[in-house]
Amino acid sequence: MTTTEAGSEASVPAARPTGVPSPGEAAGEDAVRVVGSLSPSRAGDFMTCPLLYRFRVIDKLPERPSAAAARGTLVHAVLERLYDLPTGGRTPEAALELLVPQWERLLEEEPELAELFAGEDGEAEHARWLEQARRMVERYFTLEDPRRLEPAERELFVETVLDSGLKLRGYIDRVDVAPSGDVRIVDYKTGTAPRADFEARALFQMKFYALVLWRLQGRVPRLLQLMYLGNGEVLRYEPDEADLRATQRKVEALWEAIRRAMDTGEWRPRTSRLCDWCDHRDLCPQFGGTPPPLPVKPVDRPSPADLESAARERDDL
Numbered sequence: 621m622t623t624t625e626a627g628s629e630a631s632v633p634a635a636r637p638t639g640v641p642s643p644g645e646a647a648g649e650d651a652v653r654v655v656g657s658l659s660p661s662r663a664g665d666f667m668t669c670p671l672l673y674r675f676r677v678i679d680k681l682p683e684r685p686s687a688a689a690a691r692g693t694l695v696h697a698v699l700e701r702l703y704d705l706p707t708g709g710r711t712p713e714a715a716l717e718l719l720v721p722q723w724e725r726l727l728e729e730e731p732e733l734a735e736l737f738a739g740e741d742g743e744a745e746h747a748r749w750l751e752q753a754r755r756m757v758e759r760y761f762t763l764e765d766p767r768r769l770e771p772a773e774r775e776l777f778v779e780t781v782l783d784s785g786l787k788l789r790g791y792i793d794r795v796d797v798a799p800s801g802d803v804r805i806v807d808y809k810t811g812t813a814p815r816a817d818f819e820a821r822a823l824f825q826m827k828f829y830a831l832v833l834w835r836l837q838g839r840v841p842r843l844l845q846l847m848y849l850g851n852g853e854v855l856r857y858e859p860d861e862a863d864l865r866a867t868q869r870k871v872e873a874l875w876e877a878i879r880r881a882m883d884t885g886e887w888r889p890r891t892s893r894l895c896d897w898c899d900h901r902d903l904c905p906q907f908g909g910t911p912p913p914l915p916v917k918p919v920d921r922p923s924p925a926d927l928e929s930a931a932r933e934r935d936d937l
């Protein structure tokens with residue numbers, strides 16, 4: 621069952637520290653040979669367009685920085701750091717004060733982000749962009765009161781290996797644990813809530829994380845919570861074991877499709893609205909382009925486990 625609502629506070633009580641295993645712990649890598657790895661972002665790429673997956677994972681083609689993605693990273697960084705402050709100090713004013721220092725830190729780590737605002741109108745664009753980030757941070761406070769929460773984990777890297785040898789991994793924005801032991805997985809989105817017919821897609825990422833935590837902890841997370849800071853809505857879902865088993869089947873079927881594409885070299889383009897934002901249109905046959913030759917012959921290609929970067933893959937728009 622999903623519920624979507626605006627401006628209401630979550631029902632799970634304040635969290636306490638949890639026993640979420642550290643990366644690698646309980647991943648089962650000793651017992652099972654890892655044959656590949658998948659994150660929700662890359663699984664989403666393949667579902668969107670297999671050719672896009674190829675460009676990103678196999679060819680590793682560079683992509684231009686995007687203002688929307690950078691804003692998402694900034695807002696996530698502010699919300700993560702907010703919980704470093706003492707409970708009573710987690711006010712909207714304190715959060716907004718974090719915006720500029722966090723932006724400066726991101727610029728230091730990724731100097732190419734400066735290109736986003738290098739044009740003639742760059743200063744004004746940057747001011748508008750920062751204002752949008754500011755509104756998202758303010759909107760966060762209409763959804764919950766961080767003074768009443770103590771997250772068990774933030775930006776938690778998790779991974780597990782399925783019996784098939786497929787490694788699942790990803791970063792969870794926040795994990796809350798209630799005194800009863802109930803676990804809530806929280807993800808911040810800087811876009812707007814999807815229409816009802818696209819909710820399943822939005823929830824796939826959350827069920828993926830829930831599946832990983834279930835395997836690591838032996839307990840099905842009680843609640844999955846997506847917080848849309850673009851329009852102030854919250855999407856909640858209570859998963860059960862059947863849901864998570866179905867998610868596992870879906871992930872393994874996806875992996876089989878990826879393996880087939882690797883074996884055959886057939887990465888089919890699938891057009892959608894997202895093509896308007898695709899960085900690789902010039903190389904896409906659907907738009908008159910020609911993909912580059914595959915990097916190496918199929919028999920010599922490295923394992924997909926090596927191909928997929930462990931870097932933080934943000935999927936938060």
Ligand code: SF4
Pocket residue numbers: 669671672889890891892894895898899900901904905906907
């Ligand atoms: S332009 Fe569209 S169809 Fe082509 S690779 Fe990008 S997402 Fe796929």
